[in-house]
Amino acid sequence: MKKNIAYLSIFVVTVLAGCAGGSKMSKSAAAYNNYEENLSSYRTTYPDLPKEENLVPSQSSGPVSAEAGDPVDNDLQASLTSFANKNADRGVYNGFTILVYSGVDREKAFSTRNKLYNTLPSQVKAEMEYEQPRYLVKVGRYINRIEAQSLFHTIKQEFPSARIIQQRFGNQEEEEEEIEEAK
Secondary structure, three states: OHHHHHHHHHHHHHHHHHHHHHHHHHHHHHOOOOOOOOOHHHOOOOOOOOOHHHOOOOOOOOOOOHHHHHHHHHHHHHHHHHHHHHHHHHOEEEEEEEEEEEEOOHHHHHHHHHHHHHHOOOOOOEEEEEEOOEEEEEEEEEOOHHHHHHHHHHHHHHOOOOEEEEEEEEOHHHHHHHHHHHO
16 A cells, blocks of 8 residues: 555656746746747749730730741751661661450460450451460550550450550561562
């Protein structure tokens, strides 16, 4: 019983000591209640923007003339032509294709390819490759992944295991010539 009274008295003394220290902290915090600091001299200021009616027609956000984009269009066309010429010289390019089937079952690969011929638009061609020991059925050749997305979603409804993969493509004309030479 004496132990309980001792513990209780220690607890009460600790609580009272803790409360007494809090009053000193509140007094020191009260000293900063009226503190102010002016930082306006350090802030960067910018001139006001001119109003829309005071702008020169070339600066307004109104309709843009057809001539405004010509220099950019010409530069863009020159860059695209240069890019196409470099790729033509190189003979290969990196891109994306849709892999519809990958497996060792030859019959399933042929049936997948035939089903694709029946479901896809006529301009899209399904290709079947054999990389020992597996058969691959692929559709399309795309430079960007986003180009393949619309056809991918169409194929995905019929073939849930289809996916877009990276592929290195050769020059189509050279590939066709090699195929004809092999015959």
